[in-house]
Amino acid sequence: MAVKGLGQLDLEYDGSDLRVGIIHARWNKKIIDALLEGAVKRLKEFGVKESNIIIESVPGSFELPYGSKLFVDKQKALGKPLDAIIPIGVLIKGSTMHFEYICDATTRQLMKLNFELGIPVIFGVLTCLTEEQAFARAGLIPGKMHNHGEDWGAAAVEMAIKFK
């Protein structure tokens, strides 16, 4: 049996007062759609209201860090601050160094954003060497792996509530 995954939660988290942003890249759309569905499903299981799940998109994963910052700032300016944000992207290795540079830049900048924005920025980016790896991690290959979007929804709720 696989040991990978979030494991059992330490507490019961009630997300009914949370506003959670999801910003997703549109590259590798079929896989993105499945991850998005998994994240939304899990947020709702924690009680996050559909009207408090705000979804935005950007062209590719490289746009996720700056898009996340603009998204968070805009929601704050509208008087509807987000409690957590889940950037979702799917990077798949091609034949150049493009993949390595985007993986590195995006990951570093998303990590930094946690400290700059003051809300949890979840790491919803798959960095896969093959399409098959990405399909499996989106739960699109029956019996293989679970949909990692579900983990990201759970992580957002836990991190938004735990230290309050």
Ligand SMILES: Nc1c(NC[C@H](O)[C@H](O)[C@H](O)CO)[nH]c(=O)[nH]c1=O
């Ligand atoms: N190759 C992948 C990309 N590439 C596109 C970039 O992220 C970016 O949108 C473009 O260079 C314009 O700035 N994006 C992914 O999300 N996944 C990939 O596999």
Ligand SMILES: CC(=O)[C@@H](O)COP(=O)(O)O
């Ligand atoms: C967007 C690009 O520059 C693209 O040609 C990268 O190619 P690859 O994904 O095969 O590395």
